[in-house]
Amino acid sequence: MNKVILMGRLTRDPDIRYSQGENASAVARYTLAVDRRFVRRDNPDAQTADFIGCVAFGKAAEFAEKYLHKGTKIAITGRIQTGSYTNKEGAKIYTTDVVVEEQEFAESKNAAGGGNSSFGGGASFGGSSTAPAEAGDGFMNIPDDGGIDEELPFN
Numbered sequence: 001m002n003k004v005i006l007m008g009r010l011t012r013d014p015d016i017r018y019s020q021g022e023n024a025s026a027v028a029r030y031t032l033a034v035d036r037r038f039v040r041r042d043n044p045d046a047q048t049a050d051f052i053g054c055v056a057f058g059k060a061a062e063f064a065e066k067y068l069h070k071g072t073k074i075a076i077t078g079r080i081q082t083g084s085y086t087n088k089e090g091a092k093i094y095t096t097d098v099v100v101e102e103q104e105f106a107e108s109k110n111a112a113g114g115g116n117s118s119f120g121g122g123a124s125f126g127g128s129s130t131a132p133a134e135a136g137d138g139f140m141n142i143p144d145d146g147g148i149d150e151e152l153p154f155n
Helices: 058-067
Strands: 004-010 015-018 026-035 049-057 073-086 092-105
Touching (some): 049 073, 058 092
Antiparallel strands (some): 004 073, 015 026
16 A cells, blocks of 8 residues: 655645646646654754655646645645656656645644634634633533433434
8 A cells, every 4th residue: 555644834835837738737746844753862953854745636736736835734645656767967866756646734824824823713603692611621611501401312
């Protein structure tokens, strides 16, 4: 099985190109900076992220062109693909890329823009002013009286 799941930030805006021919298709290339989970004790100044080349085709490439830009935090799934080519000097160059199958935003616009809210922060669902308030532990306080039937809806 060849499956990759990554979360990171784009190091620059995606490079978008279109294939030639009657069935022209978009191809997007971008690099994700993916944080490592550990820091080396013997060298705390060492690189703490890996820079992974990604390529998206078709609709995924069009999505990247329209919505992704430098600094955007995304989560992707895909597969590793290796290849090689010969450069102008005659040297063989080996490549490794992640072919993107799915991509999605990994943070809200407010979080990306430096805002103070996070997912769901400040959101009010249901629109009722009598909605249960959030407790200090992050859970909602459910009132003991009214609004919740004591019976289970099944036998």
